[in-house]
Amino acid sequence: MEKVVAASTMGAAAGPALPPRTGDSSVLYEFEQGLASQQIPVAINRGAYHLSNFEMQIDQVRETGKLQTMFPADFRLPMVAPEDLGKAAMSRLTSSLNDVGIVSIEGPMRPTFGDVADAFAEVLGSQVLVVTNPRDKWVEVLKAEGFSEPAADAYARMTAVAIEGPATPESETEKGCTSLKAYIRVARRIIPTVLKAAPRNFPKPHRREGRSRSGEVPQLKAPEELWR
Incomplete structure (x- = not known):
């Protein structure tokens, strides 16, 4: 193995200053430290709040006209599309062994x-x-959404740290290209259709060859075309 590229979270920046049981923030900080202690070159990508977290609220927002959140309406939070995190990971996987450290x-x-x-x-x-x-x-609220007691407690603690703790300066971050509006626009179009069509037992997906009812051969779009 020549190099390790790890996915972490921007919340891990607070590391040892975090209170106990803060879920991903403390666990991923320890993970980062463990990777840094071995001999293989390590590149760590700390991702912002995933825009995909809003996908589970699409139906609720459409039906009620309300966006339920633990954050104040005017609170600025770093956010990122999973698509951009994937591109960043691929870039570092294929870069030189000198491309290490935290981004x-x-x-x-x-x-x-x-x-x-x-x-x-x-x-x-x-x-x-x-x-x-x-x-x-x-x-x-988190338990009502399906979280276990320990998971709800940890997520609530992470949220408090995000609101009260220092934010990573924008001048120190790498910027993806997927905007908030572009992500919500595509998610709104795709997610309800996927959920409606998905069987309950979620069998392994497979690709079928053939033509649609119109006689045209279906064309699958590449992910980057969806987010434009």
């Missing part, structure tokens, strides 16, 4: 949660309001 990755702009609501409003064609859940209800 933080976010999208082209650092949006607020009000911006997220506006992006939903634009693609849905209706007003969307940000509803910020009070801190003493965070664990309760």
Whole structure:
């Protein structure tokens, strides 16, 4: 093995200063330290808040006109599309052995949660309001969404650290090219269709050759074409 490229989180930057049981933030910091202690060159990509986290809210936002969140509407949080994280990982996998160390990755702009609501409003064609859940209800809300008690507690702690802790300066991050609005626009089109069509037992996907009812051969778009 010549080189290791690892995916981490921008929240791991606080490392040892984090309180206990802060989930990914503390676990991934320890993971980074373990990788750095061995002899193989290591490149660590710290990703921002994944835009894919909003996919589970598409139906709820469309039905209620409300974006439920633990963050204030005017809070700016680094966000990134998984597509951009994949491109960054591929770049470092194929770069020289001198390309090591930590790189933080976010999208082209650092949006607020009000911006997220506006992006939903634009693609849905209706007003969307940000509803910020009070801190003493965070664990309760997360458990209602399916989190276990320990997972809800850890996620609530991570959220508190994200709000109160120091943010990575934008001047120190690498920027992806997928905008918030572009991501929400594509997710809104794809996710409901996928969920509606997916069988409950989720069998292994396979590709079928043939023609559509119109007689045309289906053409699959490359991922980068979807996000334009």
